């Protein structure tokens with residue numbers, strides 16, 4: 524399976540190597556490394572975790588065309604039907620928007636990848652990703668409100684909610700630390716704003 528994991532990394536590098544909204548190859552690699560860390564000591568399938576983490580954003584509507592099937596294309600070529608289904612089940616149910624629609628990730632492997640992806644939306648990198656995505660979608664940094672569609676408003680509307688949604692204890696601990704940093708950042712931001 525190790526060679527297939529390497530192939531998946533190459534595939535994501537080719538297709539999302541220079542994606543500019545924070546769903547790029549390096550995001551996939553951070554999620555992969557964090558997921559392996561969160562998996563330590565747990566009785567889980569590391570191959571499923573690895574492939575789900577590496578491939579998870581390739582067909583995300585933020586970076587690909589509607590109906591894009593790049594993940595399935597890869598899995599059909601390299602992974603048997605049963606494992607493909609386990610990986611797709613994770614990728615198709617793990618996002619924040621999926622959760623709002625009532626979808627849940629049932630497997631422990633999925634819960635770990637979901638936590639790893641969410642941790643990358645927090646902390647210093649999380650802050651960078653919010654601004655990158657906001658700029659790319661022609662929205663403002665801030666406009667004196669936390670109820671509109673600005674980057675700063677997104678902290679309150681989504682990012683700060685992620686801590687309580689973490690599945691694993693380890694991820695909750697890292698989330699807490701990263702959110703403390705974001706609060707420090709906001710304190711400074713608002714003091715400069717005034």
Ligand code: ADP
Nearest residue numbers: 545618619620643644649652653656657674677
């Ligand atoms: P998920 O996979 O949980 O749905 P997203 O793909 O929505 O997560 O988010 C990925 C990254 O894009 C996060 O870092 C997030 O902060 C950023 N992002 C998503 N939606 C917005 C938004 N409306 N405004 C600013 N940043 C956003």
Ligand code: NI
Nearest residue numbers: 550579580640
């Ligand atoms: Ni992601």
